Amino acid sequence: MEMNIALLPGDGIGPEVIDQAVKVVKAIGQKFGHKITFTEAVVGAAAIDATGEPYPDSTHEIAAASDAVLFGAIGDPKYDNDPKAKVRPEQGLLLMRQKLGLFANVRPTFTFPSLVHKSPLKLDRVDGVDFVFFRELTGGIYFGEPRGRNEQGTKAFDTNVYSKHEIVRLARMGFEAAQKRRKLLTCVDKANVMATSRLWRETVQELAPEYPDVKVEYEFVDAVAMRLIQWPKAYDVLITENLFGDILTDEASVISGSMGLMPSASLGTSIKLFEPIHGSYPQAAGKDIANPLATVLSAAMMFDYAFDLKEEAQLISDVVNLSLDEGYVTEDIADGGTSYKTSEVGDWLAAKILA
Amino acid sequence: MEMNIALLPGDGIGPEVIDQAVKVVKAIGQKFGHKITFTEAVVGAAAIDATGEPYPDSTHEIAAASDAVLFGAIGDPKYDNDPKAKVRPEQGLLLMRQKLGLFANVRPTFTFPSLVHKSPLKLDRVDGVDFVFFRELTGGIYFGEPRGRNEQGTKAFDTNVYSKHEIVRLARMGFEAAQKRRKLLTCVDKANVMATSRLWRETVQELAPEYPDVKVEYEFVDAVAMRLIQWPKAYDVLITENLFGDILTDEASVISGSMGLMPSASLGTSIKLFEPIHGSYPQAAGKDIANPLATVLSAAMMFDYAFDLKEEAQLISDVVNLSLDEGYVTEDIADGGTSYKTSEVGDWLAAKILA
Ligand SMILES: [Mg+2]
Ligand SMILES: [Mg+2]
Structure with a gap:
């Protein structure tokens, strides 16, 4: 199948966790013979920094033209603490839902x-x-x-x-x-x-x-x-x-x-967007410590809900459970035991899919 | 203290569980030297049967003149299954709340x-x-x-x-x-x-x-x-x-x-009403098997919220816990062990208060 996926990493840990989901999606594409194209766009604080708008038209065009959107998270404390800020990252979320007509939240x-x-x-x-x-x-x-x-x-x-x-x-x-x-x-x-x-x-x-x-x-x-x-x-x-x-x-x-x-989806008449239910967790941003599993499982939901590919979705879910069983996890759920970096978990999951 | 308590047993198991609360309240009155007067009135299906109204004026006058109302439960299946019924027992509940101005539900x-x-x-x-x-x-x-x-x-x-x-x-x-x-x-x-x-x-x-x-x-x-x-x-x-x-x-x-x-209270500017959160449980009515503890604990709430008598409230709560610890309970919570009648539990609690 050909799949045109829009990537909207957003703010905070968004880019890091989206990176791991991309590794997993690429591995699935390779294993099952799907031709997957990724197009990245800015949203949230990242978009305000780049364009002045939290959900710029250029991003909307990419999302609206996609078969599915993988979205990270939105929110940056520098805007929370600035009472003069005219636009706020969170407005990007509302605008995105509105303009994409996402009327159903799937949890x-x-x-x-x-x-x-x-x-x-x-x-x-x-x-x-x-x-x-x-x-x-x-x-x-x-x-x-x-x-x-x-x-x-x-x-x-x-x-x-x-x-x-x-x-x-x-x-x-x-x-x-x-x-x-x-x-x-x-x-x-x-x-x-x-x-x-x-x-x-x-x-x-x-x-x-x-x-x-x-x-x-x-x-x-x-x-x-x-x-x-x-x-x-x-x-x-x-x-x-x-x-x-x-x-x-x-x-x-x-x-x-x-x-x-926990993953989630937001669905409209034609557009389908997938995202973790957690937030942008700015304190952890850039440290390669964020847990990517909710975003990886959002990619699993994407195969299920956007492409009706149950086997692909199930395989992602299976390797996620394998990583939990074998303790190949980030520090937040390592219970004080050995823990791994965000990027290491993504690599491990992709490798298991292709194994 | 002098206390003028209106009793509105209502339907189903209401009369039986209110009877036990009355035993407990009388025992408290005897032990602590309170002069307690009870005035009973009909509500719900019982009131429809007697007067044609689910919350008759005569009942309202008794409730409105009281220092506290002890209320059982409302509801009788014979009205649920009668599509021609012009008044329904549950209307008594809404009317009662409205006319007594009970704007706060305490749970x-x-x-x-x-x-x-x-x-x-x-x-x-x-x-x-x-x-x-x-x-x-x-x-x-x-x-x-x-x-x-x-x-x-x-x-x-x-x-x-x-x-x-x-x-x-x-x-x-x-x-x-x-x-x-x-x-x-x-x-x-x-x-x-x-x-x-x-x-x-x-x-x-x-x-x-x-x-x-x-x-x-x-x-x-x-x-x-x-x-x-x-x-x-x-x-x-x-x-x-x-x-x-x-x-x-x-x-x-x-x-x-x-x-x-679980007990509850409904409070207004002047009126205070106390009731179990459970319903009228018509299948058990008249069998002397209903659990009276929620109503007894509603009486404990009455001493606390209507009369600010913490010691009295605490003693009721203590004897209820004692009955649970010693297994002197009705069959619903006896876990297959020895169980006692509704009236026996009421007698036991009153005796423990006076012991
Ligand atoms: Mg919510
Ligand atoms: Mg409710």
């Missing part, structure tokens, strides 16, 4: 056999957990109008708003993902009290007959907040609105015990 | 030494956890207008709205509770994106100087959803709006491993 939760003991949950509750959230990312109460204050400033309001087409496109992604997984879809809402939630539930109910192989369950957001802790293995694919997803995906991220290793 | 989370092993969390994370949520109960997105659909029905909206005075009265309760506890208050919001949350944060910041002995922290709702699982012992008192509280109090309820034993 898997799974465990690593050799790290699951770090979970705050008991082993029998969490071992083998494997679910994925599809969170609506561009609608809901974070964007709805009107929002603000009354004249006296004594009353504030936000508007949660959803149109049917926004729900349909997100829900279809969830149904399709469920078809390729364990065929269980959970629609998370608060339909007993919220009008938007009733539209979500009604819309999902209308779509369900088109996916007869998928079992659909409807649960209230507060019940899911409980059951994610009690019985996380009961879930497969969950779909939800922006605010509920913001809360629940973060809750979900800690149950594996390996939040720093 | 403690703590562990029982002999039951903490049932927590889904690892022992070192959860053992000794002790925090309490103050959730705003009558405002926010569940009540805000406008709400509904556009003409075509293709777009839905809800409005989250908060007035400063609603935040002030809830926040003051939180500050005052923190002063009597470990002096840490966490304001839970989403002030980085929501206008209502910015008003919450700003209002709490304005009040903070009046409580110089309380340390105030501000955390985003998604961060709290994570930290409740990772480091629940870090919290003392948390205050938050209605929707966030709905989600987070349910998440919090499962971490102790003893959800069925």
Whole structure:
């Protein structure tokens, strides 16, 4: 297959971890005979430094023309501490999502056999957990109008708003993902009290007959907040609105015990972007110590979600687990034992893929 | 002290568990020399059967004239399965909250030494956890207008709205509770994106100087959803709006491993109501098998929150823990061992108080 991949390393440890993902992707390309082209572009503080804009048009053109985007992280403390800064790196993230039309945030939760003991949950509750959230990312109460204050400033309001087409496109992604997984879809809402939630539930109910192989369950957001802790293995694919997803995906991220290793995807109608859920970690930048596994696993998600290449995705996941089992890891998860540089871990993973 | 307590047993197991709480409260009154008067009134399905209304005026008058209300549970399946039913028992709950002006829901989370092993969390994370949520109960997105659909029905909206005075009265309760506890208050919001949350944060910041002995922290709702699982012992008192509280109090309820034993309070400007968080459990009604401990612990909360009688509250909590340690419990938590009737547990607790 031919693949045209845009690389947006961003700030902090972004460039270092993206480098390792590139090594892994190249190794996969070599092993499976894919022709992969990489095109790099700036975003975030790096882009402000270079062009004055956090998400310049030149970067957008490269991302929009790609088959998939591999993104590192955004954020540089020099802008946080500068009250005069007119543009901030984080604006690049919002602009990028907006301009690329990335309306679905995909957040898997799974465990690593050799790290699951770090979970705050008991082993029998969490071992083998494997679910994925599809969170609506561009609608809901974070964007709805009107929002603000009354004249006296004594009353504030936000508007949660959803149109049917926004729900349909997100829900279809969830149904399709469920078809390729364990065929269980959970629609998370608060339909007993919220009008938007009733539209979500009604819309999902209308779509369900088109996916007869998928079992659909409807649960209230507060019940899911409980059951994610009690019985996380009961879930497969969950779909939800922006605010509920913001809360629940973060809750979900800690149950594996390996939040720093979790990948994610943001999907639009045509564009697909993959990124670690961790940030730019500026204190570690340039030291060759950052853990590249979340970004490497984001590349695995790319093969799965952007190219439907399960075998390639699985092989990356397998070598990542091998590196954990054999302790070929960066210092953050070495538990005081022997640790390796960011670049050494990338080389090791690429070599194992080709071995 | 003279205490005038309204008893609203409600439906299902409500009457049985309230009976045990009354035994315990009477024993406390006898031991500490309080003159306690009980006045009983109907609510829920029991009230519909008797008067046609789920929260009749006669009941409201008794509750409104009391120093504290002990409430059991509401709900009867015969109304769930009757589509022609014009009034439903659950309406009694909403009416009661509304008419009594109960704007704060108080939800403690703590562990029982002999039951903490049932927590889904690892022992070192959860053992000794002790925090309490103050959730705003009558405002926010569940009540805000406008709400509904556009003409075509293709777009839905809800409005989250908060007035400063609603935040002030809830926040003051939180500050005052923190002063009597470990002096840490966490304001839970989403002030980085929501206008209502910015008003919450700003209002709490304005009040903070009046409580110089309380340390105030501000955390985003998604961060709290994570930290409740990772480091629940870090919290003392948390205050938050209605929707966030709905989600987070349910998440919090499962971490102790003893959800069925958790008490709660709903507080207004003058009225204070205490109730178990469990429901009416109609399958068990009349069998003398229901676990009365959540209701008994709600009575402990009553002595603490309604009468500021810490010693009385602590003694109830102590005898409850004693019953757990000695296995004098109902069958739901007997783990297949010897179990006792609801009424026997109540008698045992009252006897231990007087012993
Ligand atoms: Mg979040
Ligand atoms: Mg709830």
